[in-house]
Amino acid sequence: MLRPCFRVCYICGKEFGSQSISIHEPQCLEKWRIENDQLPRHLRRPEPRRPEALPGGSCVLTADNEAAYQSAQAQLLPCGNCGRTFLPDRLVVHQRSCKGNATQSFGKWHIFSCVRFSTSCLFG
16 A cells, blocks of 8 residues: 655655645744744754755655655754754753763663764665
8 A cells, every 4th residue: 555645844854744744834933933943043044945846746746755754853953062953942941951962871771962864764
């Protein structure tokens, strides 16, 4: 069974149907502006820009989604202690408890903060 085609929001990185994305993006951008204005000056980011759409069919939708995903990921800020990336409002919360370790151990499970997932796993 084929998965329905979804479009990725260039602001938040979430997936939406082809009709919903045009409703979501203006609301998401307004929410982004409000949240960005509430951040301390040093954490404020430039407004995200919609990636250029490529002409073509369904293969191009994957490329458009990849560009939108990368745009959303560019909004994340790295922690100065451990290097993990967060949205600015979550970074402040994280930094309160961050001990600066690149690896945290929870029992027999290890979480590595330096692991980055390839977007080809998500879209390809």
